[in-house]
Amino acid sequence: MNKNEILFEKVVVEVKALIDSEKIVELNEYLEELHPRDIAEILVNLEEDKKIKLFEVLPLEIGAKVLDELDSDIFSSILSKISIEHKKRILDLMSQDDMVDILSNLSEDKRQEIINLLDSELAEDIKELLVYKEDSAGGIMTTDFIALRKDITAYSAIEYLRENAPDAETIYYVYVIDKHEKLVGVISLRELIIAKPNSLVEDIMSEKVISVNVNDDQEEVAKLVSKYDFLAIPVTDTNRKLRGIITVDDIIDVIQEEATEDIYKFAGTSEAESEYLEEDKFFPKVIYSVKARLPWLLITLLGGTMSATILGKYESTISQYTAVSFFMPLLTGMGGNVGTQSSTLTVRGIATGHVDTKRAFKTIFQEMSVGASVGFVCSIIICIVAYLWMGDFKLGVVVGIAMAANMLTAATIGTVVPIVFKKLGVDPAVASAPFISTTLDITGLTIYFTLTTMLLLQIS
Amino acid sequence: MNKNEILFEKVVVEVKALIDSEKIVELNEYLEELHPRDIAEILVNLEEDKKIKLFEVLPLEIGAKVLDELDSDIFSSILSKISIEHKKRILDLMSQDDMVDILSNLSEDKRQEIINLLDSELAEDIKELLVYKEDSAGGIMTTDFIALRKDITAYSAIEYLRENAPDAETIYYVYVIDKHEKLVGVISLRELIIAKPNSLVEDIMSEKVISVNVNDDQEEVAKLVSKYDFLAIPVTDTNRKLRGIITVDDIIDVIQEEATEDIYKFAGTSEAESEYLEEDKFFPKVIYSVKARLPWLLITLLGGTMSATILGKYESTISQYTAVSFFMPLLTGMGGNVGTQSSTLTVRGIATGHVDTKRAFKTIFQEMSVGASVGFVCSIIICIVAYLWMGDFKLGVVVGIAMAANMLTAATIGTVVPIVFKKLGVDPAVASAPFISTTLDITGLTIYFTLTTMLLLQIS
Numbered sequence: 001m002n003k004n005e006i007l008f009e010k011v012v013v014e015v016k017a018l019i020d021s022e023k024i025v026e027l028n029e030y031l032e033e034l035h036p037r038d039i040a041e042i043l044v045n046l047e048e049d050k051k052i053k054l055f056e057v058l059p060l061e062i063g064a065k066v067l068d069e070l071d072s073d074i075f076s077s078i079l080s081k082i083s084i085e086h087k088k089r090i091l092d093l094m095s096q097d098d099m100v101d102i103l104s105n106l107s108e109d110k111r112q113e114i115i116n117l118l119d120s121e122l123a124e125d126i127k128e129l130l131v132y133k134e135d136s137a138g139g140i141m142t143t144d145f146i147a148l149r150k151d152i153t154a155y156s157a158i159e160y161l162r163e164n165a166p167d168a169e170t171i172y173y174v175y176v177i178d179k180h181e182k183l184v185g186v187i188s189l190r191e192l193i194i195a196k197p198n199s200l201v202e203d204i205m206s207e208k209v210i211s212v213n214v215n216d217d218q219e220e221v222a223k224l225v226s227k228y229d230f231l232a233i234p235v236t237d238t239n240r241k242l243r244g245i246i247t248v249d250d251i252i253d254v255i256q257e258e259a260t261e262d263i264y265k266f267a268g269t270s271e272a273e274s275e276y277l278e279e280d281k282f283f284p285k286v287i288y289s290v291k292a293r294l295p296w297l298l299i300t301l302l303g304g305t306m307s308a309t310i311l312g313k314y315e316s317t318i319s320q321y322t323a324v325s326f327f328m329p330l331l332t333g334m335g336g337n338v339g340t341q342s343s344t345l346t347v348r349g350i351a352t353g354h355v356d357t358k359r360a361f362k363t364i365f366q367e368m369s370v371g372a373s374v375g376f377v378c379s380i381i382i383c384i385v386a387y388l389w390m391g392d393f394k395l396g397v398v399v400g401i402a403m404a405a406n407m408l409t410a411a412t413i414g415t416v417v418p419i420v421f422k423k424l425g426v427d428p429a430v431a432s433a434p435f436i437s438t439t440l441d442i443t444g445l446t447i448y449f450t451l452t453t454m455l456l457l458q459i460s
Numbered sequence: 461m462n463k464n465e466i467l468f469e470k471v472v473v474e475v476k477a478l479i480d481s482e483k484i485v486e487l488n489e490y491l492e493e494l495h496p497r498d499i500a501e502i503l504v505n506l507e508e509d510k511k512i513k514l515f516e517v518l519p520l521e522i523g524a525k526v527l528d529e530l531d532s533d534i535f536s537s538i539l540s541k542i543s544i545e546h547k548k549r550i551l552d553l554m555s556q557d558d559m560v561d562i563l564s565n566l567s568e569d570k571r572q573e574i575i576n577l578l579d580s581e582l583a584e585d586i587k588e589l590l591v592y593k594e595d596s597a598g599g600i601m602t603t604d605f606i607a608l609r610k611d612i613t614a615y616s617a618i619e620y621l622r623e624n625a626p627d628a629e630t631i632y633y634v635y636v637i638d639k640h641e642k643l644v645g646v647i648s649l650r651e652l653i654i655a656k657p658n659s660l661v662e663d664i665m666s667e668k669v670i671s672v673n674v675n676d677d678q679e680e681v682a683k684l685v686s687k688y689d690f691l692a693i694p695v696t697d698t699n700r701k702l703r704g705i706i707t708v709d710d711i712i713d714v715i716q717e718e719a720t721e722d723i724y725k726f727a728g729t730s731e732a733e734s735e736y737l738e739e740d741k742f743f744p745k746v747i748y749s750v751k752a753r754l755p756w757l758l759i760t761l762l763g764g765t766m767s768a769t770i771l772g773k774y775e776s777t778i779s780q781y782t783a784v785s786f787f788m789p790l791l792t793g794m795g796g797n798v799g800t801q802s803s804t805l806t807v808r809g810i811a812t813g814h815v816d817t818k819r820a821f822k823t824i825f826q827e828m829s830v831g832a833s834v835g836f837v838c839s840i841i842i843c844i845v846a847y848l849w850m851g852d853f854k855l856g857v858v859v860g861i862a863m864a865a866n867m868l869t870a871a872t873i874g875t876v877v878p879i880v881f882k883k884l885g886v887d888p889a890v891a892s893a894p895f896i897s898t899t900l901d902i903t904g905l906t907i908y909f910t911l912t913t914m915l916l917l918q919i920s
Contacts, residue, residue, distance in 0.1 A: 162654050172632045194622050224915045229709035248708050249689035259719035266803030289830045300797050304790025311786040316784050325785040326771040329792050329901045331763025337760050337894045341753050345728030371602050434797045441789045
């Protein structure tokens with residue numbers, strides 16, 4: 001446990017003590033000092049009955065913010081235990097996009113039950129948002145935003161914000177619409193404040209507003225926001241009508257989610273496994289992991305069987321020269337690692353935009369040079385080791401040459417495969433560690449035994 | 461090339477044509493429609509002389525924003541070709557934190573040359589910022605911020621912002637200080653706007669201000685900002701004096717950088733390799749990659765030599781029963797993949813906080829269950845394949861049992877090692893693919909040959 005974990009444990013203990021001794025006033029004061037996000041974390045660590053007690057103590061606005069941060073399971077268990085009136089009032093104060101996230105993970109029944117508690121306008125918004133795919137711009141946007149008509153003055157704009165701001169997710173960027181609700185510009189709160197009070201919004205706004213479509217993939221949205229350093233981005237429908245906004249905090253979540261997915265893909269497990277991180281039950285989690293990983297393992301199994309078939313052809317070589325087989329794990333291991341290094345860098349490079357089709361040949365040539373260099377160093381070492389250990393110079397030379405050839409091939413295949421996949425429109429991450437290392441087992445063993453049969457057996 | 465790449469190519473062609481035909485006015489109008497970030501990207505794709513021509517056409521503020529986005533190489537090559545006067549004026553308009561980033565990648569001489577051009581106050585700020593480590597809060601913060609004294613009114617605060625806002629990086633969060641410049645609170649622009657004009661800042665501000673120390677690691681800062689959904693976070697020194705702020709756009713860069721580093725570590729290459737992504741020269745890049753990857757490959761080499769030694773002990777088994785060796789690559793490959801899947805999920809889980817010491821046993825048990833399940837499926841398949849292919853039922857059974865045992869061990873080691881490393885204060889990412897798969901080659905082969913010698917040779 002690090003410092004923060006110890007500190008957090010202490011806070012949980014204190015909160016439990018306050019709940020047990022029913023010191024409501026002190027508990028209230030104590031919680032007031034904390035960020036809603038921290039209160040949510042404490043809540044998760046309490047026993048069922050204490051959860052409710054703590055939640056009932058919270059002022060409505062704080063309670064709503066705490067709900068924003070909870071998983072769907074805890075969310076619905078808490079809601080099931082508070083009064084209908086309390087439920088209604090607190091749900092109305094929740095952040096729309098967080099509520100949509102939570103509701104989309106609930107069963108149809110529970111979802112409907114909660115929507116029935118909302119006031120009709122909010123219920124409409126939520127139902128609309130629930131229609132969008134979870135990983136689309138529509139799925140992560142909020143409709144809690146403020147838009148200004150282009151024909152009002154800076155002064156009235158600020159007055160309008162003053163009245164309506166507390167409800168909106170963000171007012172740092174204010175989007176400007178025309179009378180058909182079409183997005184025509186953007187103005188920052190800062191520009192509104194420094195503008196002359198009687199200037200028209202349309203004269204001070206920027207018309208260069210970058211927006212996304214409700215159906216765009218969240219990863220594309222994240223790329224735009226991170227490229228242009230936006231705090232929020234507007235979402236429009238196909239008629240350019242402004243439908244919602246996505247704020248930078250949700251973009252950070254997307255970036256982290258996508259990075260986790262990429263890492264999972266490298267390791268050869270379905271990207272969907274990441275969604276089950278939140279799953280807390282043991283068996284569903286195990287079953288899900290098995291489903292996500294098994295396909296890659298079956299590919300490896302197939303590849304391994306092919307390796308075995310190749311080795312079967314060299315049965316006489318192995319039985320004549322058993323020592324040859326001792327170096328097989330070394331060769332396949334080194335090839336796999338060099339190949340994984342190259343493919344990982346290439347796949348990540350494609351994802352971050354550092355490797356594109358223009359620079360493809362440069363990248364390939366560079367990785368080949370790296371493969372040749374590390375191959376050279378390692379083959380000299382293994383040549384000497386094999387000679388000293390086995391007292392067999394020829395074997396040392398064969399293993400050394402096979403190692404160098406194998407590592408060069410590994411670096412080349414590790415780089416070329418993701419680039420070709422990208423060109424063909426296949427996700428480059430399919431060239432994951434299991435795929436690459438299985439392929440390289442086959443090429444590596446073929447190289448090794450061809451060399452062995454050619455050099456070792458011919459000479460001897 | 462995807463849609464955006466094709467579009468971008470077209471823009472570059474049009475800009476080149478405008479520069480060639482020296483249509484300055486049209487070029488100006490064309491560029492005005494673009495975001496500085498896009499102009500920077502176009503610039504990078506132009507020939508040397510066109511770069512300067514385009515840059516000289518840009519209005520000062522846009523030029524400064526374009527400079528913010530450039531790599532140190534292109535930055536200094538452009539600056540070396542424009543007039544001193546132009547240089548001075550444009551440097552003063554650059555974003556401080558971006559300038560520090562660029563300067564820290566320049567040689568001492570070039571850095572000093574540029575600092576000498578700055579006005580003395582800015583030069584002091586930049587020199588102060590250059591002292592901090594690149595990956596510390598001080599290294600990514602900006603001193604371009606606005607702080608309010610706690611004893612002024614909301615009205616004067618807004619007036620103050622109106623006058624000083626254009627210089628500041630962000631005014632969406634305004635930090636409040638006392639007369640000793642110590643951080644005492646925070647107020648959002650939105651709260652200032654909706655407050656009564658004559659209320660005092662200290663009465664409407666929030667005293668719960670979360671800050672970081674100048675020496676804190678950028679990863680810790682990123683965790684705080686992403687946890688609490690901040691748009692900016694204040695940076696203080698050990699006396700709690702406010703020294704700078706870090707904005708969310710820089711946090712996004714940190715998150716992406718750290719994700720790339722994590723991915724590199726998994727593949728067994730030093731995290732530092734990521735810094736050289738920007739390096740454009742061929743040989744330095746290759747040499748750097750070799751240095752970053754070789755240590756892991758040498759570990760694999762050592763492990764592979766140990767595998768070879770183990771196999772040497774079973775020489776008689778192999779020469780009696782050559783078919784046993786055919787399944788070696790399959791077994792090591794499967795073990796390596798299962799182990800990499802488990803270790804990757806565990807390392808990422810530790811990084812994102814989904815796996816902590818409290819949940820360690822649960823995670824280990826779960827991964828063991830996954831390993832046992834996939835092992836069971838694969839061992840049945842391989843048992844049948846080995847039997848059908850070799851016509852040797854006993855061999856099939858031995859390979860099947862070895863496979864199941866190996867996969868269970870792999871999942872266990874892959875999960876336990878990162879958790880133990882974390883406990884010992886070692887970076888869990890050291891348990892990368894090369895490390896895990898090398899370890900598993902050794903355990904896997906030991907299991908296989910122990911079983912073979914015990915079952916196959918005893919029975920036959």
